[in-house]
Amino acid sequence: xxxxxxxxxxxxxxxxPGMVDGDSFHDVRLALPAVRTTSDLFADWESNLDxxxxxxxAPAAAPQSLEVLRTAGRLRVLPPVQPVGPVLAAGxxxxxxxxxxxVAHKLGEDGASDAQLREDxxxxxxxRVRTGDPYVWTGIPSAVCGAYDDVQxxxxxxxxxxxxxxxxxxxxxxxxxxxxxxxxxVAGYTIVNDLTARTLVPRADMAKIGTxxxxxxxxxxxFPTGPVVVPARFVPDPSDLRLELRLNGRLxxxxxxxDLAFDVPSLISxxxxxxxxxxxxxxxxxxxxxxxxxxxxxxxxxDVMEATITGLGMQRTVIRAASGVLPPxxxxxxxxVAAP
Numbered sequence: 001x002x003x004x005x006x007x008x009x010x011x012x013x014x015x016x017p018g019m020v021d022g023d024s025f026h027d028v029r030l031a032l033p034a035v036r037t038t039s040d041l042f043a044d045w046e047s048n049l050d051x052x053x054x055x056x057x058a059p060a061a062a063p064q065s066l067e068v069l070r071t072a073g074r075l076r077v078l079p080p081v082q083p084v085g086p087v088l089a090a091g092x093x094x095x096x097x098x099x100x101x102x103v104a105h106k107l108g109e110d111g112a113s114d115a116q117l118r119e120d121x122x123x124x125x126x127x128r129v130r131t132g133d134p135y136v137w138t139g140i141p142s143a144v145c146g147a148y149d150d151v152q153x154x155x156x157x158x159x160x161x162x163x164x165x166x167x168x169x170x171x172x173x174x175x176x177x178x179x180x181x182x183x184x185x186v187a188g189y190t191i192v193n194d195l196t197a198r199t200l201v202p203r204a205d206m207a208k209i210g211t212x213x214x215x216x217x218x219x220x221x222x223f224p225t226g227p228v229v230v231p232a233r234f235v236p237d238p239s240d241l242r243l244e245l246r247l248n249g250r251l252x253x254x255x256x257x258x259d260l261a262f263d264v265p266s267l268i269s270x271x272x273x274x275x276x277x278x279x280x281x282x283x284x285x286x287x288x289x290x291x292x293x294x295x296x297x298x299x300x301x302x303d304v305m306e307a308t309i310t311g312l313g314m315q316r317t318v319i320r321a322a323s324g325v326l327p328p329x330x331x332x333x334x335x336x337v338a339a340p
Contacts, residue, residue: 003230004052005019005188005231006080006228006229007038007229009025009076010076011069015078016028017029019031020228021056024064025066026056026059031059031060032052038082039081045231077226080226080227080229081282083280084144086140086141087282087283087284088136088271088277088283090284093286094255094287094289095122095259095261097287102121103118103121107121108120129261129262134267136271140218142220143217143223144282145220147317148317149317151195151318151320152220153300153320154197155323160196160292161292162247162252162292163193163194164193164243165243166241166243166257166309167284168186168268168284169190170187170278170282172185174276175275177269177272182265182268182269185277186232189232191307191314193307194222194287201213242309243308243309249306253287254290268283301319304318
């Protein structure tokens with residue numbers, strides 16, 4: 001079977017749904033004239049993929065080179081699913097990462113050794129997997145950016161961290177789905193970097209509520225996504241994918257999805273037990289060990305992140321300095337704003 005991926009690009013100023021085969025780019029509309037955006041494909045995802053496969057065998061027009069188009073400045077890679085939908089995000093979902101954070105932050109009995117903290121954290125994880133629930137929160141579409149877009153540091157909030165994650169694109173309406181059936185609802189997979197302003201996570205003014213994921217994770221560009229969605233039919237086992245994130249060439253995160261506490265089917269089943277998942281919704285599955293919080297090194301102006309997941313391509317994100325201008329709300333409360 002010929003494999004390919006789905007993308008969305010801005011080509012010569014117009015948004016184009018695309019199909020990628022290596023460096024070759026095809027306009028999906030040549031094969032499926034009724035499709036205007038990638039979301040249109042979800043109306044009959046599997047049949048549309050079959051039609052695109054047939055088209056690749058005898059394309060109506062010669063493909064264009066992505067690299068040539070990008071080098072010429074004619075093409076910008078957008079988030080692959082358009083219009084962008086909500087982000088459903090799983091937290092604390094890689095065993096090694098949870099254990100790493102438990103030791104780093106001494107999350108356990110007072111005076112416990114590192115070895116005891118590791119053992120206790122490992123036991124707690126397995127208990128939660130057997131009897132508890134995943135932890136899932138939501139992100140908003142305006143925080144999603146393309147795989148090669150620059151990301152500006154926020155003017156409010158500091159210690160901006162990286163979190164490479166496997167993204168799961170929902171292909172059809174899912175509600176109260178069983179674990180056994182969950183993968184039938186997956187359209188494909190993509191790369192997501194879930195950026196976080198760590199200083200904005202706690203809420204000292206509302207200690208009983210605790211964390212504030214809205215302000216910490218939903219700033220513009222905080223979800224670099226793509227460059228493509230690889231259809232699930234071309235990803236044999238989502239529990240056997242390697243994730244790697246490099247910062248300025250240095251490997252910071254290196255793990256496989258085999259270390260997920262709650263795997264992809266479990267996350268879909270749980271999320272659909274609470275909410276109705278719609279085609280195009282993006283479920284991100286948690287980040288492995290190796291975040292900036294572990295390295296005690298956060299993002300700075302000029303940093304370059306390169307993130308890969310097996311078979312899903314690579315994204316490259318350049319970090320830019322904050323503007324230096326507070327939004328009106330925070331400017332009116334400048335004495336309470338934590339410095340970036």
